[in-house]
Amino acid sequence: MGEIIVVTSGKGGVGKTTTSASLACGFAKRGKKTVVVDFDIGLRNLDLIMGCERRVVYDFVNVINGDCTLKQALIKDKRFDNLAVLAASQTKDKDALTQEGVAKIIDDLKAEFDIVICDSPAGIERGAFFAMYFADRAVVVVNPEVSSVRDSDRVLGIMASKSRRAEQGLTAVKEHLLLTRYSADRVEKGDMMSIADVEEILGVKVIGVIPEAPEVLSASNSGVPVILDEQADAGLAYTDAVARLLGEERPMRFVEPKRKGFFQRMFGG
């Protein structure tokens, strides 16, 4: 039976979809049979970041409504045989989701795949609720700033009280923080919250720190998840996060300010 991982945050624009896409590719690269599901019904984006937007025929809501089989709706990734994408509907809205419908899809995916990644929409409404409801583990994406931290706190609280695991009295959803858009320079200057600040407020350990970098945006625009860019710090940081999610120990990289050389200091870097 596969493991369900929700990627969530509460706040929008913190990097949930970027993270979902990169984690999915990372797990696939490590040999795990992986599927990544877009729960942002009506505002789908995951297909773009994964670079399969022109191959979406059927979507999540079609499967719920019985218009097609789950197999027909799964889009096979061109880079990895063991990776699939289930796109969200662009024409319907989140009211199309029903508890039984979502449960059926999740259970079928769980039987078929090792890892099921649920890409949650922002907010705490229906789509976000269903994305987290079935989760075994949660990767809470948080930016090092106060509003993102507060929203993540709220989402962690909802997960602890309203998830299926909480309702059935099973062991709690395992929580991880993934800090994105992190700038070690700005932390050193005191403009940005540090890893320790965020961990202390939320009481959850950080599983990865993704540095703020221009490669992240260009990777998203070209439909190649940044984890596949082995030159980019952000890509390597995601690779480390995947390894840690698989239980390996990796030292945190890219969390210290870059020391500038003499010429850079003289002439600006």
Add this chain to the structure above:
Amino acid sequence: MARRGDLATNARDGAVFELRSGQFSLMVLAIRHLDLLQLQTDLTDHVASAPSLLRGAPVVLDLNPLSQLADPGLLRELINRVEQAGLKVLALAANAGIEAAAKALGLPILGVDRKRTRLIDAEPVSEIEALNPAPEPAPSEVSGLQSPLVLQGPIRGGQQVYARGRDLIITGAVSAGAEVAADGCVHVYGRLSGKALAGAAGDLRARVYCLSFAAELVSIAGNFKVFESASREVAGKAVEIFLDDGRLEIRPLRI
């Protein structure tokens, strides 16, 4: 083999009962003027606004300004209305000229120190979003002692917890935007960044304890204080918060 009746007796010394002293915090319902119909409607609404706090709650009826209520018939009618609104009249507050009526109705008279009572008008925490369904307080071995509500934290922003008629113990942090309330004391074994309300039913002796103080608001028996920023003396410290002559005092714990 012991017969059933024997189980009720105290096994150790054979006594059928024992007397213990107990202290209780009770709500006092002070009737300002005599309009039975108005009283019943308003009181019913009030109870409906905070059912978890008020429904079936025992009250002491204070008829201080209403000398005409020495008439047992009128008093019986008044008590009927109060009970129909959902409260339970336990006793009458001591007042001159009330003894005969109390005797006629079979109600005890309690002395009430009016200076020590306070108005309950704060919005009571009625919605409870506990982490796990909170078990009903188990009847404790020692009679009259309610076991505390113990929750594993963190209590996150947006969550509310209310320990009715007992203490609340939280192992872990209380996040900013969370509310923890108890009729008894509130203990937070972690950082308190949210709101903490002790003595929610009016107990002036209730206290709040936490290992690291960063609260947004603390209230004891309705006397509250908002902290835009905590003073350096107590910020981040283990503190005890209590009422000193109606004023909220925060004192670092010397451990």
